[in-house]
Amino acid sequence: MRLIKIKKQHSIARHKIKKSFFVTLMSIGALASTACAQSVDDPAARKLYLDFGGSVGLFIPYNQVKGQNTLTGSNAMTALQLNYHQNYFVKLQFGQTTVNFKSQSNLGAINSSINAQANSSNLGLGFGYQHSFGRWQPFVLAGVGTSFIDVPTTSFDVKTNAVNYSTFSGTYLYINAGAGINYKISKSFILFLEAQGSTIPELPNKSSTHLSGISTMAGIKAPL
Numbered sequence: 001m002r003l004i005k006i007k008k009q010h011s012i013a014r015h016k017i018k019k020s021f022f023v024t025l026m027s028i029g030a031l032a033s034t035a036c037a038q039s040v041d042d043p044a045a046r047k048l049y050l051d052f053g054g055s056v057g058l059f060i061p062y063n064q065v066k067g068q069n070t071l072t073g074s075n076a077m078t079a080l081q082l083n084y085h086q087n088y089f090v091k092l093q094f095g096q097t098t099v100n101f102k103s104q105s106n107l108g109a110i111n112s113s114i115n116a117q118a119n120s121s122n123l124g125l126g127f128g129y130q131h132s133f134g135r136w137q138p139f140v141l142a143g144v145g146t147s148f149i150d151v152p153t154t155s156f157d158v159k160t161n162a163v164n165y166s167t168f169s170g171t172y173l174y175i176n177a178g179a180g181i182n183y184k185i186s187k188s189f190i191l192f193l194e195a196q197g198s199t200i201p202e203l204p205n206k207s208s209t210h211l212s213g214i215s216t217m218a219g220i221k222a223p224l
Contacts, residue, residue: 049082053078056077058215059074088128120147120149122147137182138181141177146173179194193218
């Protein structure tokens with residue numbers, strides 16, 4: 001009996017591109033907020049104003065496989081938020097979820113072991129409400145969007161007695177809801193904590209597709 005093991009990780013190039021994109025957006029937002037702060041005393045005093053920021057945190061998937069160690073992942077998100085009278089808002093958010101994935105199976109006379117990562121890139125539009133109590137501002141939100149997923153997959157070719165490793169990609173409906181709290185450091189910068197529950201309803205329920213779950217994140221944003 002042969003033993004085949006494979007470890008799949010994100011390509012270095014892909015990580016660098018996503019990291020550069022996130023850092024670039026944050027830099028643009030910081031520069032824009034600094035410029036606005038010089039010309040406007042308090043952006044939040046306007047009827048309409050924008051927030052720009054980003055967050056990172058822990059992701060814990062739903063419906064984990066019994067008998068296996070709890071799988072965890074990470075979540076990074078960039079968001080542009082339009083506020084109305086400080087209370088109501090619409091948020092356009094782009095997030096990247098990465099979850100650890102381990103699997104071992106028997107395919108004919110071959111034992112297959114995978115240690116990899118499953119990924120989803122989520123683009124969504126959320127609607128929410130927030131209310132200020134001094135420097136503190138709790139909020140709730142809910143929204144929908146599109147999830148672009150990439151998960152590892154295997155297949156066994158009986159004719160060649162070979163295991164084929166590949167990546168399954170697809171586009172699915174994405175639904176999320178959450179709550180959190182903002183803390184206004186100054187007129188230019190806001191720290192926030194947020195928890196979101198998300199689900200991809202039509203995604204096949206496999207051990208490699210645990211991309212629905214709960215995210216706990218911390219971040220910073222700035223009024224524009």
